[in-house]
Amino acid sequence: MNKLSLFMATIVLLAVSCSKNDEQPGHPFKKNYISGAINGNKSPERKSPFIVVFKDAVKASFVQTTKDFPATYAIVDDTLIVKTDDREKIIKFLVKNQTITFASYVALANEAKPNADFTVHAYLGKVPGKNVFAGKSFQGDLYKFGSKAVFRPGCQVAFNTAGNSFGESGAENTPDENQYNATLYNNVAFRYQKGSVRIMGAMVKDSLVYFRESGLYYWGTFR
Incomplete structure (x- = not known):
């Protein structure tokens, strides 16, 4: 398994702030998604895209080029935790005012050294009502x-x-x-x-x- 596949693991979204208008009981991220890119630090110009899709109150998908990984998620205090089959990796997103201001990717066994192998760029957005690719x-x-x-x-x-x-x-x-x-x-x-x-x-x-x-x-x- 290559390193880009290995990062499919645990995603943690820290300090998530959702406005009251966007909150829905049991499913606060129904209108949102997270998209971004992973850069291998040994090849910083190489960007691999990903998206987090929130399906219902507990299920999500972490999608990247290699695979669409089924996942589950839960909110603990101010932390959103999304887990896939591979639990050896973790991505953290710091969110302020509906904006991801910092993201890091580490192995659980090496949490003291964030971004040792990868750099994460991420964006928290609202799901548009139309296909943004149509005719583009x-x-x-x-x-x-x-x-x-x-x-x-x-x-x-x-x-x-x-x-x-x-x-x-x-x-x-x-x-x-x-x-x-x-x-x-x-x-x-x-x-x-x-x-x-x-x-x-x-x-x-x-x-x-x-x-x-x-x-x-x-x-x-x-x-």
């Missing part, structure tokens, strides 16, 4: 594992009008919007998997953090 296209530089140079300048990711399929191409071509079928999460993230190809993208504020596994790793931040 994004562009940015695509990078490839093993090199710090840009692999595909001006890479494009474009979605069909329904936002349920997408394609990827270089700047000189037009993407085939029906190249990959997308599984959508909270209208702000998507995932594709078939055979050895895995792709995920998540909106983190106004940027699309994109990651593809297809023999090697490819990633980019598009707008």
Whole structure:
């Protein structure tokens, strides 16, 4: 199991403040999601997207390129704890005024050294009523594992009008919007998997953090 898979574990959200209008008995995060990216400190330019999806009063999903991990969550005092099958890792989010101001990722056995292997960037948002990808296209530089140079300048990711399929191409071509079928999460993230190809993208504020596994790793931040 690679390190990016190992971080699927325990997520702790500290000092969560929800306004009274957003609170619902037993399900205070019904209208929210957490999206972000994990950077390996040995390869700081390599960003892997993730999203936390709150399904009901106790169930959630932690989704990243490798897998959609079933999870459970509970609120203890001011702490939101989300657990997946792998309990060796922990991510902490400090939230003030509905904004994540700090995030750290550590192994439980090494909690005194936060972010020893990874750096976490995260965003707490409200689930939009519409698919934000429908009919949209994004562009940015695509990078490839093993090199710090840009692999595909001006890479494009474009979605069909329904936002349920997408394609990827270089700047000189037009993407085939029906190249990959997308599984959508909270209208702000998507995932594709078939055979050895895995792709995920998540909106983190106004940027699309994109990651593809297809023999090697490819990633980019598009707008």
